[in-house]
Amino acid sequence: MGASRTPPDTALVPSLPKTTYYIPNFISPSEESQLLSQIASAPKPKWTILTHRRLQTWPSALSKSNILLAEPLPSWLELPIIPRMQELGIWDNSPHKQPNHVLVNEYKPGEGIMAHEDGPAYHPMVATVSLGAPIVLEVFEKSEEGLGEAKFGILQEPRSLLVTTDDMYTAHLHGIAQQTADENLGPETVANWDLLGEKDLFADGRYDRQIRTSLTYRDVLKVAKFNLGNSLFKR
Numbered sequence: 001m002g003a004s005r006t007p008p009d010t011a012l013v014p015s016l017p018k019t020t021y022y023i024p025n026f027i028s029p030s031e032e033s034q035l036l037s038q039i040a041s042a043p044k045p046k047w048t049i050l051t052h053r054r055l056q057t058w059p060s061a062l063s064k065s066n067i068l069l070a071e072p073l074p075s076w077l078e079l080p081i082i083p084r085m086q087e088l089g090i091w092d093n094s095p096h097k098q099p100n101h102v103l104v105n106e107y108k109p110g111e112g113i114m115a116h117e118d119g120p121a122y123h124p125m126v127a128t129v130s131l132g133a134p135i136v137l138e139v140f141e142k143s144e145e146g147l148g149e150a151k152f153g154i155l156q157e158p159r160s161l162l163v164t165t166d167d168m169y170t171a172h173l174h175g176i177a178q179q180t181a182d183e184n185l186g187p188e189t190v191a192n193w194d195l196l197g198e199k200d201l202f203a204d205g206r207y208d209r210q211i212r213t214s215l216t217y218r219d220v221l222k223v224a225k226f227n228l229g230n231s232l233f234k235r
């Protein structure tokens with residue numbers, strides 16, 4: 001057994017608990033456009049239409065008791081991304097040593113996702129590949145008094161990888177504001193400012209939203225080899 005690996009410390013988002021990594025240009029522009037065209041060519045019923053975003057769930061939705069029916073991810077979600085993530089060592093401590101579930105979220109300008117936590121169905125880590133356009137993920141501390149102001153933002157550039165684990169996964173909520181521009185961008189508000197690949201794009205502190213897609217990779221803890229009756233599964 002080798003020592004447990006983590007991404008390089010240079011990718012650590014400063015001032016956050018040592019549990020958030022940001023890596024710009026994790027994929028190339030041509031990999032990005034291939035992924036976007038695969039997403040666009042998925043059969044229409046793969047989309048779940050929500051009020052403020054739409055969503056694809058690969059390989060399938062979890063059961064009501066958070067069980068994943070064993071099935072490989074489609075190869076376009078697997079290669080080259082998963083081996084590249086594994087080289088960073090981020091899946092070394094997860095039960096299956098690799099992600100087995102991917103949610104694809106698409107946000108049009110004005111759309112977003114309410115503050116939430118990702119919960120106990122997954123090993124406590126999410127690795128997010130961003131596509132298409134920048135967006136700010138807002139992070140809130142969990143508190144008894146309900147949701148306060150966002151504690152900080154993480155600016156996710158297209159083609160970047162964001163890894164959130166441990167304390168960031170379990171002690172914080174995250175969300176994306178429903179707005180048509182991200183504003184007040186700067187070193188004081190954006191925790192990963194110094195790690196950005198193209199800081200100049202945000203020099204005036206503002207960025208108009210365009211369609212932004214995320215691939216959120218996770219390891220579902222409970223996997224069933226056989227379908228134990230269709231009623232167990234939502235589809």
Ligand SMILES: O=C(O)CCC(=O)C(=O)O
Nearest residue numbers: 103105118128137214216
């Ligand atoms: O799109 C994102 O970066 C966040 C999505 C998210 O929080 C989720 O799918 O649970």
Ligand SMILES: [Fe+2]
Nearest residue numbers: 116117118174
């Ligand atoms: Fe989430």
